Amino acid sequence: MSLSFERAQSVAIIGGGPGGYEAALAAAQLGADVTLVERAGVGGSAVITDVVPSKTLIATADAAVAIADAGELGVQLFAKGGDGRPLKPEIAINLAQVNKRLLALARQQSEDMRASLLQAGVTILEGHGRVEDDNAVVVSTGPGGTDFDRIEADTLVISVGASPRELPSAKPDGERILTWTQLYDMKTLPEHLIVVGSGVTGAEFASAYMNLGSKVTLISSRDQVLPGEDKDAAAVIESVFLRGGMTLLPKSRAKSVVREGDGVVVTLSDGSRVEGSHCLMAVGSIPNTANIGLEQAGVQLTQSGHIRVNRVARTSVPNIYAAGDCTNFFPLASVAAMQGRTAVFHAFGDVVIPLEKRRITANIFTAPEIATVGWGVADI
Structure with missing residues (x-):
């Protein structure tokens, strides 16, 4: 019109x-x-x-998991060795190409x-x-x-x-200490990625890099991953993360993040230290x-x-x-x-219909995904 x-x-x-x-x-x-x-x-x-590259990365991680688990469906990849016997190839991630x-x-x-x-x-x-x-x-x-x-x-x-959002005690350098906009400059998969922040962004990237093959530690200042979601949904995601080998540190607040040698050290508010190769700061915007x-x-x-x-x-x-x-x-x-x-x-x-938050559909692209619309348990 x-x-x-x-x-x-x-x-x-x-x-x-x-x-x-x-x-x-x-x-x-x-x-x-x-x-x-x-x-x-x-x-x-x-x-x-943000949205387009991160969701493409997540889709790539999902593909890697699908290929790795295809053997359970009877779909197997083999290559012949020098003696003519079949060898099972390993799944490799070329992060630079990704x-x-x-x-x-x-x-x-x-x-x-x-x-x-x-x-x-x-x-x-x-x-x-x-x-x-x-x-x-x-x-x-x-x-x-x-x-x-x-x-x-x-x-x-x-x-x-x-x-x-950047913290004075954890300034991103674009190499080892990263915001989510800087992740795409990495040429190789992080050996051990520490993710500070367990909201949507932190949970999505923690899930993706775990499925790509990195060791992941997720630091959350709250008592659950995805503190804004229903506890039942968060519990499912936490279970999947733990089953995949991720380390979860709930009720832990990062006091500082610094480079040390070829890696990073995250010091928590209780004085304990977490060492890794890279750190993603996902503490809001x-x-x-x-x-x-x-x-x-x-x-x-x-x-x-x-x-x-x-x-x-x-x-x-x-x-x-x-x-x-x-x-x-x-x-x-x-x-x-x-x-x-x-x-x-x-x-x-023109005539418009005012936006209503309860009618907004939202999706979190962890694996498995979480979709929400309407009222949550906490709203009742």
């Missing part, structure tokens, strides 16, 4: 992740003059360094999304966007932020996402909302820096909307996409 106006409505969007992408596409389809500002690439971190493939897939999806926006008539600016006031965005497009473009628009959509002019424009933020939005993705400023992990709603790529569409439809005066 298209709407007609005396002049084309204009929409400026900061951030080209799922929320920004869907908002841009919806606005263009409604005949608006749309400008999208993105610094890393269309699709944002969700496509380039990472090369998944990053290529992520970049291709980003390029496909960019092409879709350009075909729809969206103007894409590469650079850092900042809200100047409730009707304008300033974009630094030159090296070092020397060149600026100013875009005036009737509606602004903020979809700047979030970045991995922080919204990318600092220093982009939101407070000056009157947009209300939470204490954690997330943008306050209502169920139609509207902020405290009537013509400014926000979508995705930078908001205080629900941090899922699918939700961000729906927020982006809902924001545009609402801004253009």
Whole structure:
């Protein structure tokens, strides 16, 4: 459905992740003059360094397990030795090739999304966007932020996402101490991966690398893996992890993570030490909302820096909307996409159905997977 106006409505969007992408596409389809500002690439971190590569890695791990367990189904791989007798080959993981493939897939999806926006008539600016006031965005497009473009628009959509949270006592170096965006630079499988944080991200990567063949230690500050999920589901995952050889350290808080020789040492709050080859820090994320002019424009933020939005993705400023992990709603790529569409439809005066958290379906890609929707046991 298209709407007609005396002049084309204009929409400026900061951030080209799922929320920004869907908002841009919806606005263009409604005949608006749309400008999208993105610094890393269309699709944002969700496509380039988060959802797409991580789920591809997990699918690869699942394939490795399927091949390894195929003998139980009567499907066997053999090679002949020098004496003509069959030899059972070992399953080997070429992590460099795995990472090369998944990053290529992520970049291709980003390029496909960019092409879709350009075909729809969206103007894409590469650079850092900042809200100047409730009707304008300033974009630094030159090296070092020397060149600026100013875009005036009737509606602004903020979809700047979030970045991995870093602890002062466990600074990532991109080699041994890693965030989840840095895992794909590894050339060989970690001999012993220590995962700090047992939320969705930590549990998914712990599961994947265990199935790829790494020794894994999962450190959780809570009394169960996946503390946000029902205890019955978490218990199943913990049982699978332990059966697969993973070491679980519940109620343990990492005090510091440092490099030592060719490995890392994690010191816990009780003084004990855990030694490994690599450490993944999965201790949450922080919204990318600092220093982009939101407070000056009157947009209300939470204490954690997330943008306050209502169920139609509207902020405290009537013509400014926000979508995705930078908001205080629900941090899922699918939700961000729906927020982006809902924001545009609402801004253009269309009828929208406010988002309801109880109707959101979510999935955790451990092995086995956990799917949720509606009420949990803790809500009853």
